Amino acid sequence: xxxxxxxxxxxxxxxxxxxxxxxxxxxxxxxxxxxxxxxxxxxxxxxxxxxxxxxxxxxxxxxxxxxxxxxxxxxxxxxxxxxxxxxxxxxxxxxxxxxxxxxxxxxxxxxxxxxxxxxxxxxxxxxxxxxxxxxxxxxxxxxxxxxxxxxxxxxxxxxxxxxxxxxxxxxxxxxxxxxxxxxxxxxxxxxxxxxxxxxxxxxxxxxxxxxxxxxxxxxxxx
Amino acid sequence: xxxxxxxxxxxxxxxxxxxxxxxxxxxxxxxxxxxxxxxxxxxxxxxxxxxxxxxxxxxxxxxxxxxxxxxxxxxxxxxxxxxxxxxxxxxxxxxxxxxxxxxxxxxxxxxxxxxxxxxxxxxxxxxxxxxxxxxxxxxxxxxxxxxxxxxxxxxxxxxxxxxxxxxxxxxxxxxxxxxxxxxxxxxxxxxxxxxxxxxxxxxxxxxxxxxxxxxxxxxxxx
Amino acid sequence: xxxxxxxxxxxxxxxxxxxxxxxxxxxxxxxxxxxxxxxxxxxxxxxxxxxxxxxxxxxxxxxxxxxxxxxxxxxxxxxxxxxxxxxxxxxxxxxxxxxxxxxxxxxxxxxxxxxxxxxxxxxxxxxxxxxxxxxxxxxxxxxxxxxxxxxxxxxxxxxxxxxxxxxxxxxxxxxxxxxxxxxxxxxxxxxxxxxxxxxxxxxxxxxxxxxxxxxxxxxxxx
Amino acid sequence: xxxxxxxxxxxxxxxxxxxxxxxxxxxxxxxxxxxxxxxxxxxxxxxxxxxxxxxxxxxxxxxxxxxxxxxxxxxxxxxxxxxxxxxxxxxxxxxxxxxxxxxxxxxxxxxxxxxxxxxxxxxxxxxxxxxxxxxxxxxxxxxxxxxxxxxxxxxxxxxxxxxxxxxxxxxxxxxxxxxxxxxxxxxxxxxxxxxxxxxxxxxxxxxxxxxxxxxxxxxxxx
DNA sequence: TATGAATGAGGTTTCATTCAT
DNA sequence: CATGAATGAAACCTCATTCAT
Numbered sequence: 014x015x016x017x018x019x020x021x022x023x024x025x026x027x028x029x030x031x032x033x034x035x036x037x038x039x040x041x042x043x044x045x046x047x048x049x050x051x052x053x054x055x056x057x058x059x060x061x062x063x064x065x066x067x068x069x070x071x072x073x074x075x076x077x078x079x080x081x082x083x084x085x086x087x088x089x090x091x092x093x094x095x096x097x098x099x100x101x102x103x104x105x106x107x108x109x110x111x112x113x114x115x116x117x118x119x120x121x122x123x124x125x126x127x128x129x130x131x132x133x134x135x136x137x138x139x140x141x142x143x144x145x146x147x148x149x150x151x152x153x154x155x156x157x158x159x160x161x162x163x164x165x166x167x168x169x170x171x172x173x174x175x176x177x178x179x180x181x182x183x184x185x186x187x188x189x190x191x192x193x194x195x196x197x198x199x200x201x202x203x204x205x206x207x208x209x210x211x212x213x214x215x216x217x218x219x220x221x222x223x224x225x226x227x228x229x230x231x232x233x234x235x
Numbered sequence: 236x237x238x239x240x241x242x243x244x245x246x247x248x249x250x251x252x253x254x255x256x257x258x259x260x261x262x263x264x265x266x267x268x269x270x271x272x273x274x275x276x277x278x279x280x281x282x283x284x285x286x287x288x289x290x291x292x293x294x295x296x297x298x299x300x301x302x303x304x305x306x307x308x309x310x311x312x313x314x315x316x317x318x319x320x321x322x323x324x325x326x327x328x329x330x331x332x333x334x335x336x337x338x339x340x341x342x343x344x345x346x347x348x349x350x351x352x353x354x355x356x357x358x359x360x361x362x363x364x365x366x367x368x369x370x371x372x373x374x375x376x377x378x379x380x381x382x383x384x385x386x387x388x389x390x391x392x393x394x395x396x397x398x399x400x401x402x403x404x405x406x407x408x409x410x411x412x413x414x415x416x417x418x419x420x421x422x423x424x425x426x427x428x429x430x431x432x433x434x435x436x437x438x439x440x441x442x443x444x445x446x447x448x449x450x451x452x453x454x455x456x457x
Numbered sequence: 458x459x460x461x462x463x464x465x466x467x468x469x470x471x472x473x474x475x476x477x478x479x480x481x482x483x484x485x486x487x488x489x490x491x492x493x494x495x496x497x498x499x500x501x502x503x504x505x506x507x508x509x510x511x512x513x514x515x516x517x518x519x520x521x522x523x524x525x526x527x528x529x530x531x532x533x534x535x536x537x538x539x540x541x542x543x544x545x546x547x548x549x550x551x552x553x554x555x556x557x558x559x560x561x562x563x564x565x566x567x568x569x570x571x572x573x574x575x576x577x578x579x580x581x582x583x584x585x586x587x588x589x590x591x592x593x594x595x596x597x598x599x600x601x602x603x604x605x606x607x608x609x610x611x612x613x614x615x616x617x618x619x620x621x622x623x624x625x626x627x628x629x630x631x632x633x634x635x636x637x638x639x640x641x642x643x644x645x646x647x648x649x650x651x652x653x654x655x656x657x658x659x660x661x662x663x664x665x666x667x668x669x670x671x672x673x674x675x676x677x678x679x
Numbered sequence: 680x681x682x683x684x685x686x687x688x689x690x691x692x693x694x695x696x697x698x699x700x701x702x703x704x705x706x707x708x709x710x711x712x713x714x715x716x717x718x719x720x721x722x723x724x725x726x727x728x729x730x731x732x733x734x735x736x737x738x739x740x741x742x743x744x745x746x747x748x749x750x751x752x753x754x755x756x757x758x759x760x761x762x763x764x765x766x767x768x769x770x771x772x773x774x775x776x777x778x779x780x781x782x783x784x785x786x787x788x789x790x791x792x793x794x795x796x797x798x799x800x801x802x803x804x805x806x807x808x809x810x811x812x813x814x815x816x817x818x819x820x821x822x823x824x825x826x827x828x829x830x831x832x833x834x835x836x837x838x839x840x841x842x843x844x845x846x847x848x849x850x851x852x853x854x855x856x857x858x859x860x861x862x863x864x865x866x867x868x869x870x871x872x873x874x875x876x877x878x879x880x881x882x883x884x885x886x887x888x889x890x891x892x893x894x895x896x897x898x899x900x901x
Numbered sequence: 902t903a904t905g906a907a908t909g910a911g912g913t914t915t916c917a918t919t920c921a922t
Numbered sequence: 923c924a925t926g927a928a929t930g931a932a933a934c935c936t937c938a939t940t941c942a943t
Binding site: 055057058137139140141142143144145147150151153154158178179180181182183185186188189191192193195196197199200202203204205206207210214215218219221222223225226 | 276277279280359361362363364365366367369372373375376380400401402403404405407408410411413414415417418419421422424425426427428429432436437440441443444445447448
């Protein structure tokens, strides 16, 4: 008789029984696995079986932690949407610092590793699936876009008052400030055969166009 | 307004037998139905049965015109990617016309009806599915993005030479010019609960920031 | 507008209108194409579209000549089952000729080109599809197997009477005489990785076993 | 009698949850159902839905055990090809036993119930589908035909050395020994309107022709 | 007669979800 | 809590057959 259950004779590595610690660990494993897969393949491109396999658990276990695939998807993204941007929108120009220089200073860390961190992938995923998962778009708006726009609007007004800008466009359309990142991220995701765009370089070029070039060094001392 | 639903106004497409005219009408009916559905629900959100039903034909007929679902998807998009942008990138500033004014003049017609025409939806679809359908992204790049970038680059250089710009950013990153449209389109698609963004207004605000405000009327006469 | 009907502007090569000659030619074309394909791929492995394409006609035309796929299949085989065996079973040993030598003489031409002619393929096809197409098996029996068995039976009785055989087995089971051909044909069709079996050599070896070796040359003169 | 329908006697195989025993039973149910159907109707004549229905399981369950229909087909046949012939080719003539008598003694049990067991049906199926499923033919050759041919060849040589045969035909074409079984099996499968052929009787008749009749009783005592 | 676009029943396969163990 | 075999509703695609031209 062909025996296909040999593996089942070994005692399973992960034992059973309740345990808050183990439960939390399982949940983390699921979230981690699902994040990897969803970022890579989108909602439809991932099977629950894949998630379970990568998390090292059984398919059924997924449903102990998430009601269904959509809940898992949203749960996963909810967890990564906010994280990496914390603090981004709270800064304020240092006394005497031009808005332009403040922006250049703040943007660096964020734009520098858009791909390595997964901010780029998250952005692309939200864009791609936001239409079918309004919750996603709403969450993204509440946690990222909304606060960002508010902060940018304040900066736009400040820069206009200080005479650093030639129009009130940034106050009326604070989203414009996000243009370079969004463009670069989409470009890099879509046109893989083309040269990649460096988001930071693009943003700095944009700053030059909008605010004018940075002040030459001697001006700072004078 | 792009009209792909003509077939629905005529008598039903059905009936058999060879007939180039009828065949062409069937094909158009398929393309129209598929376009409507794909733009609305994305690749996975559409079933072949839906397309057939909306086109008023049998499922099998789809496969006489397209090898499989992916071919239909690509065929449909290939047909609408190019069309609406023809001529956009070929214009040249009139003698004595500032680059800024030229851009404002050209952009109007394109940006004014992004949603009504389906350019906005196409853009969103390419962005959402481009990752899984590289052909799509490539086609979009070849037909739209590439030529657009080349034209924008020339304009950027021209404006810089004429002293209309304060940096070479537009020459180095011609994509920046597309920022406002892309941002507005994505915004309107994702954040349906938020106030919509008018792409043209946003673009004009961007022009003010980058090129400075338009010359006041009295300057023209002087 | 994409034009997919350019080919239809050329006048079709085969003109229309009734004509007994043309009709017969069409029918032959169908039979030839169908035979090639059925012998190669079996009933289910052939599509009506394939037959039409190979015959150089339209799919619909097939149905003007054959009611359905099964009728075509049977019609095709009916046409080739009998042909190549005509005359095989009618011969009679020459005066003074041993049955064994008569068999060796008659078998040669038939066994020598089993594959090149398509007798081998026909045999295999009848065996493979006979279960699902009883008509086929019946026809084969009526035209080939039945007459063959009758002839073999007569030869078996004759040989027994003449003392050339050591039993009445061939009279009771005249099919035994076909054993070598059938075995060799099946073997060559099934075990393509193995060395092929030469049907004639196998038959002669069988003759030696059953009838004893051929008489040595000197016996003929004495 | 090969028993693959045991599952049908027990309570239905359904119900969920892990359980090696139940899993094995499901697998057996599938194999049994598939064997019945495939032997009866061939590969194309069986639908996966039929197999599932006869096995008393859901369609999807089939795919937990076999990757696709072809895998099921091959899996099923692999399981029955070898079984019934085990031991057939390992026997050796008893001391003083004529090869002829040894063959008659060994063949009886095998030939007696070709149809009731399903050896006949398996043989027919391998012949019919072997062309499209080379794996099948290879397996059959490896497990049945190859070993058989080797054993027959040894017997042929032995019989020749002992003077029981009048030629080396059986050594050169050991397949000849299988002729009667193959012929009878095919005949009975194809020509259902004709009188059936008893494989054993045919084989014994063949033995008489090739080896001469069995020794008369008085020879045994003498 | 000939055409070939159209039909649509039917087949295979997938995969989110359930639930007995 | 965890398991994973089982489920079954889809979804895609094929292809013999029809019939208006």
